[in-house]
Amino acid sequence: MTQATASAPTRVYKDYARPLWRRLLLTREAAIIALLVIVYVVAALSVRNFAAPITITYLLLDVAAILFIALPMTLIIITGEIDLSVASIVGLSSVTLGTLHQAGLPIEAAGTVAILVGIVAGAINGFFITVVGLPSLAVTIGTLALFRGLAVGILGTTAVTDFTEFWTDLAKSKIPGTPVPTVMILFVVLAIVFAVLLHFTPFGRGIYAIGLSSEAARFSGVKVEQTKFILFVLSGAISALAGIYYTLRFGSARGDNATGLELSVIAAVLLGGVSIFGGRGNIAGVIAGVLLIGILGSALRLANVTSDVINIITGALLVASVVSTSVLAWIHRKRIGAGIKKGPPSPAQD
Amino acid sequence: MSDTPEPPAQPTAHAVLELSRIAKAFGAVVALTNGTLRLERGSIHALVGENGAGKSTLVKIIAGLYQRDAGEFLLEGESVDFTSTAQAKEAGIAVIYQEPTLFPDLSVTENIFMGRQPRGALGMIDRRAMKAEALALFERLGVRIDPDRPTLGLSIADQQIIEIAKAISLDAKVLIMDEPTAALSGVEVDRLFAVARGLRDEDRAILFISHRFDEVFALCDTVTVMRDGAYIATSPIGDTTVPQIVRQMVGRDVTTLFPKQEVPIGDVVLEVDGLTQPGVFHDVSFVARAGEIVALAGLVGAGRSEIARAVFGVDPYASGSVKVNGRMLPKHKPATAMAAGIALVPEDRRQQGLVLDSSVSRNATLAIRKQLARFGLITSAAENESARVWASRLEVKTASLDTEVGTLSGGNQQKVVLGKWLATDPKVLFVDEPTRGIDVGTKAEVHRLLSELAGQGLAIVMISSELPEVLGMADRVLVVHEGRITADIPRAEATAESVMFAATHTAGEAA
């Protein structure tokens, strides 16, 4: 190591160690997108009616709720937290919508209140996690039960089904001339907003920093608690929005709407390349993950495969995707040849 | 420069541990070319070397964490090849790491005996016997710790003692202590040394890794020097001196390391008044002026880092005030402090200073991400541009701006952290142990940089536990003792004695 001298030759720094194509194509997200395309093509060729426009319509209508909720869930998981209460907020929002509408409120007003309810629910999560300092896994297991319980408690076993036709039709309608449902417009807008937020704003940089090292983030002026709180509120709001859509699409508000949906969302997000440890992932991969599961489900249903097999395949995909990441990491370590069992500290640390 | 030096010839009868010509590489990174060490029973043997010298790798091979690529490893004359830490432990080798790893939820006793608890009928753990054994161990060590309490909340010093107790209960022949005094106060260091001497008198072998020469000379009987992954020399402690050891560590004579410039000192930039946090620091008041380098000296654990963190806003404080350029700052709000011009290069580079898994570019721009944004949007191009400016200004050695900062050497990591903070155009720069864990060459670069920054009008508050660094760099030395400022010594009057005295006595005594 030379001692410091007055002037040294100025260095030239490469922006990236690897060429663009390697950075773009050798990623998990690229793998999932590739898989998505392959599955779609195979399904279109081998399953009758799969390529028909109406299939696409129903596929998108079916996964729309998951698509919506996957957006804030991605950001939450990147920060290293998790929100298991999203499906219960969907149910709560559904019940709010139904009860208020039944009491005479127009859908617009009832919908607004439902979203407010979602915001409050998200704030409750945020409060316990960022102010009291409890682990999000435990808190959202509790609020999963609490919110679902409130939803079921309010409506009991009844369902509200008399919604204005205008709205239920709108929920199921398509963009004229295409098989794409109208609700996708809203989704695309939200997806763009979230993608920009995550990838192109200081707020998004903060999210990745929190996920990789929340302590270092804090020492760099990132408002860790505030960021997480905002994310949980967003999650509540979007879940409530998804709840409105869900209710109108099926024309029925029930306390047990969307039970178990959180698992589908999390499975899709993880499949889409987001690491459960936090700090890694992007929106494109997640959208591909949701669509992949949706396409598989749709194609298999059309091929007369029962829904249980679809569940098995979803589960197997999830397991395979995380195990493969682990295996790749293990291979990488073996190549370094440290000859040790567990992850070594960087040798440059000597 | 000699070739591969031979260790001094000795009869092999007493050596408990003998390593010769150990080689180890991690892919393309060569960590050891000639790891050689001869450890005798009843000896406290120091192992010194700069960062990158290979000490850590050698120790991990001894401990069974890594496996050597080549070379001989003899334990009591027999060749061994450990494939796990458990094997090494069984063979009688114990390592006390800098950060002890205990089980916080479990009691002290269970921590010592986990996996080896004494058993009674039906294989049931005999708790009474276990506690009695623990008490006996502590008695032997001459320490007092409650065996029933959970290890959560114990001081690092106590945790180390528990690790040593573990080692003795395993009847360890070799105890390796890796920078054990880094986080200990004076009293705790004394206690540790007494324990070490006791172990030596029991005919065990202790390997003491440290860069604190005063401790090495106080405690050890032999010292081995390593440099650049190879063995350099071994000598009995009486036959060598600090300059000689430093020369062996660095490979050349080291002259002035601290190029201190004379800089005109301007107005008061930072005013800290009566800062108090119960149990941590009390009534701390000081100022820092533009162009001034103020050192915060004191023993480890005195509370200096805590004061810096409180001023910066990461930690809260109960009472007192902080003013930058006359404007009062709200407490516990780092973003506001940053906006007012305070920057903090933290003590723990890897956990607090850097996001290790993130790129150089992202790390270098994390603190200014809002400023880099146009219309609320930030791009990689903008980040890379800013990162490039600072990386070249500080001469960071990295393969690319996209490289994970965790793979850089300690010195280059520190440069990235500095670059990150300098990019915020601060008025007050706190640096906490700026050259810890950095090789000598980069150390000098950092010192030169700090002097330059002072010349440009920054007020610098430097926390350092290395007296030569403090005396060489500071315009004023503030000494902290147990959370209080005990002395404010101008450069001309600052000596090792005056600083150390203030560091070890209360304000009344130090006056």
Place this chain on the structure above:
Amino acid sequence: MTRLGHLLKQRETGIALALILVVVFTTAKNPAFLFSSDGWRDLLLTPSILMLVAVGQAIVIITRNVDLSVGSVVGLTAYLTGRVFIDLPGVPWPLVFVIGLVAGGLLGLINGALVAFAKVPALVITLGTLYIYRGINVMWTGSDRINSSDMPREFLALGTQSLLGIPYLTIIALVVLVIAGWYLRTQRAGREFYAIGSDPAAAHLYGLKVTQRVLTAFVVCGALAGLAGVLYAARYGTVNSQAGSGWELDAVGAAVIGGVAIFGGSGTVWGAAIGAYLLLTINRALPVIGVQDFWQRAVVGVLILGAIVLDRVLAVRQSRRLTEARDR
């Protein structure tokens, strides 16, 4: 701190008292809750099946993992029980218990192997096996259903009858609980579960057989869920493809309420067991005291949140106390 004082401060004592209070209060409202022919029996019987699942879940959580697939395991083994009786007529019913244990253990082994060897977080793996196991269950069941007529009378009697006033199934569950509690407290391997959950890195460095222990924890959890499936079939007689659905969250909730820290390293199976009892008893008590049972889940949610807030408050207080003691 006297031994009695120490005992009173434990979480387990607290929720046991809460349980007693709930029973007393509800019985005051409606004596039949406790003092009827079925009242006492149901009080003890209904929660004992969940208790088994909660005990297994607690062991896994103590190692700093979680098993979300237990509900699916219960469903699968409940159906398996029925099928064994149908397809192997004359099979001695004790053997069916063994089959249930082994089947559950194997399902748990798959989880454990993936977690311990592939080093993937248990949350994700068991999320996947939750889907897979339930899918296999539904696929196997088809549109079928097991009815009580498919199972031998002695087996069903086990599900509803009592010995000296205590239902047989409760006795089985209690025996399992005592063995598990004893093992975790007095055996070296049991203590290692706590060590692994308290600090996995330290456990590795210590040389503990982490992989083996984690594997064991999941196998035991699966086996207990499997046993619970057999008990389910005995108790209810009818089994459809949705049996056990949602039980994983109830089991985690019971453990958390019972004082098992979600990040491992502390808590007891006793607490989880009492937690299971408290949870289900409150659910059954609600209609009696006039609250519609639709609010059950909300009550569960409040309990879980309350438990973890309490844990946090106590932890902060304890940490403060310990640090102050050190600084003195």
